[in-house]
Amino acid sequence: MELSTKIKSPVRCNTVENQRLRWERKWSRTAKELVETEQRYSEQLELIKSYFIDILKAKGTLKEDTRKAVFGSLESICLVNQTLLVYLEEGKFGIGFEEFCPHLHLYASYAENMEYAVKVLQEQIRKNKAFVRFKKLQESRPEFMGMKLEDLLPLPMQRIYKYKHFLEDLTANTSPDSTEFKQLTKAVNAVYEVSQHIQDRARSHENYLQMLRVQKLLKGRKTKVLASGRWFLKEGWLTVVPHKGEEVKHRMCFLFSDILLLAKPCHSLHPLHAGKFDCQSVYPLIECRVEKVFGHTRSQGGLISLTFEREKLLLMSNDQGNVNDWYRCLSAAIGQLKSRITVVHKKHNQGGRAQQYKDAITSLETISDASQNRKKQNLRQKRDKSENSNSQCSSFENESHVSKRRKLTENPSERFLERQNTHEVESSACTIL
Known part of the structure; x- marks a missing residue:
């Protein structure tokens, strides 16, 4: 060892x-x-x-x-x-x-x-x-x-x-x-x-x-690409699969972090817009669901399905690698956008709950203050009523005491003097007239 x-x-x-x-x-x-x-x-x-x-x-x-x-x-x-x-x-x-x-x-x-x-x-x-x-x-x-x-x-x-x-x-x-x-x-x-x-x-x-x-590259000023928080991801040509009875449309697709923009090229002989693109449609990615219809195998080309709230869009390419790149970029952009908005909603809800809690506490405090004020007001009213009733009783007693004393003090001689005085006043008044 x-x-x-x-x-x-x-x-x-x-x-x-x-x-x-x-x-x-x-x-x-x-x-x-x-x-x-x-x-x-x-x-x-x-x-x-x-x-x-x-x-x-x-x-x-x-x-x-x-x-x-x-x-x-x-x-x-x-x-x-x-x-x-x-x-x-x-x-x-x-x-x-x-x-x-x-x-x-x-x-x-x-x-x-x-x-x-x-x-x-x-x-x-x-x-x-x-x-x-x-x-x-x-x-x-x-x-x-x-x-x-x-x-x-x-x-x-x-x-x-x-x-x-x-x-x-x-x-x-x-x-x-x-x-x-x-x-x-x-x-x-x-x-x-x-x-x-x-x-x-x-x-x-x-x-x-x-x-x-x-x-x-875009014609005119109607479509605003520059926006805060928006990121450029990819661009390239794709074919829009038409509905029945319509022609195939080749579109230049610009993918951003929140939108997909489809544009067609302007005429090459146009004096002002040659080499530019005319925006045809803008699709928000927040309400989009992306699927790969075919193109899972090594076959030539593929098809991507984009489902929006009121419309469905089919994009096609003869290049299998191009289809895979677009599918991967679209899926990543939609996933990141939805996750970011979910986080924002959670923060907003947490903030809303906290605000609701604060509002509830404030309302309870307000209710308690109001009830205390009512109690104080009722006590004041009762005190005032009692004081008024006491004052009325005292005044009534005073008046009754004065009237009784007056009755007691009045004697026949005084009554005679009062009558005599009134009679003199009336006579003097008659003399003046």
Whole structure:
């Protein structure tokens, strides 16, 4: 038994040692590639800063706001990456990226400004002849290796994606017990968030360009393709299977995340709309059910059935792959749309229930307050009635007491004097008349 353990232990040591050596080799290879590519990237940033930004700033070929709109935060990114390169060349990867990550917001703001920067650059190329001459002269320098300014501006966004892969490889081949592992792990998470944000922005911009292209392909302005939350998915030719007695219709189909648009081509000799399409119908996908009628096998072509609330549509293609692609895209779009609306309804219902609960509590509180007010009012009324009745009783007693006293005090002599006084008054009145 002891002999077996003595034999196995060297094998285990060799296995662990071999694994450690493989990690070290991978780590060294990744680190070397990271440093070399970072050196080239820093050189490119420095070239853009020296030959474009600094000279434009000195000559005044572009106004300050226009220059800032085109180049954004590129100068700040250049300074930050020079500091990072110093750490990387010294082999301090964890500390270098720990100092670099707080400045990742510069890359995020640069990516957000990219669309506007390209627009301003194209406008200057159309209008500013002096800038066009300067741009061509600088691009012809051998340091840029034939790259144009339009190719140089997206370099920071491309570099962020490479940072993500480099950091993942370094973290995977670093000992979890080391301090550098914790630093690289934080850097991976920070770079991933920024790269995801940049990727979402790029995808949104690409979707906008696609929808704008489709909008320009459609004749007239009745059909509005551009809408918030809408995504372009697919386009292509399909045949609409007609009802009895009608001709076959070839339609260009544009699939979006919430609608299916069918259009026919305009006449090729039309002076204004040649090469455009005339929208024939728009179908909402929320009320659609899709089925593949045939095309399950490897037979030629296939048929897709789309059932709406008041209409049924049959789309056909002679290409089996085309049918499968359309069926898959339609099914995915309908499923995602319905699931998204279901989630919205659930949130709305939860919010409605919460509001109902609040309203119920409010109504109960109102009812309780009203009942308490009624009780208080009834008590006041009873108190007032009792006080009124007491006052009436006291006044009646006072009046009766006064009348009795008057009766008692009245004697025959007083009655005689009163009668005599009244008689004198009447006689004097007669004399005056």
